[in-house]
Amino acid sequence: MRLLLPLALFAATFFYGLGLVLPLIRVQKLFLFTDEPSLVAMIAGLWDGGDIALAILVALFSVVFPLAKLGLLHVAAYGGPDGHRMVPSWFRILSNWSMLDVVLVALVVFAAKTTGFADAFARPGLWFFAASVALTAGASALVKRREWQR
Numbered sequence: 001m002r003l004l005l006p007l008a009l010f011a012a013t014f015f016y017g018l019g020l021v022l023p024l025i026r027v028q029k030l031f032l033f034t035d036e037p038s039l040v041a042m043i044a045g046l047w048d049g050g051d052i053a054l055a056i057l058v059a060l061f062s063v064v065f066p067l068a069k070l071g072l073l074h075v076a077a078y079g080g081p082d083g084h085r086m087v088p089s090w091f092r093i094l095s096n097w098s099m100l101d102v103v104l105v106a107l108v109v110f111a112a113k114t115t116g117f118a119d120a121f122a123r124p125g126l127w128f129f130a131a132s133v134a135l136t137a138g139a140s141a142l143v144k145r146r147e148w149q150r
Helices: 004-021 039-049 052-078 091-097 100-115 124-149
Strands: 025-029 033-035 119-120
Touching: 004 039, 004 052, 004 124, 039 052, 052 124
Parallel strands: none
Antiparallel strands: 025 033, 025 119
């Protein structure tokens, strides 16, 4: 049980990094044109396309919040006996937004398939991102359980 939290945190952090840079989705239009953007590429594309507010919003919920949550989990897990006291009370709010990206990409895949203009397929980045979310939630539960046992 003592190894479960470090393994979950390491895997969540590693998978999160892969989820950021690997392609999230493959969109194929008219069997000729294919695009496989990563999350970082999507944010950069929104920024370059002039959708700055949307780029900031996606970056906030996709990059900043998950990184903050992972960082705070590392502090709570490895900060010694008082590590959980270093985590602010608003930390629990971050967990409410963990699956937002996965849901949004799933909606894009669904919309692309139902319109008939393009086919969309989930790519490894989405699976790594989803695994990171699940492992982060598990690590968070392990940290809370450890706090209750003290």
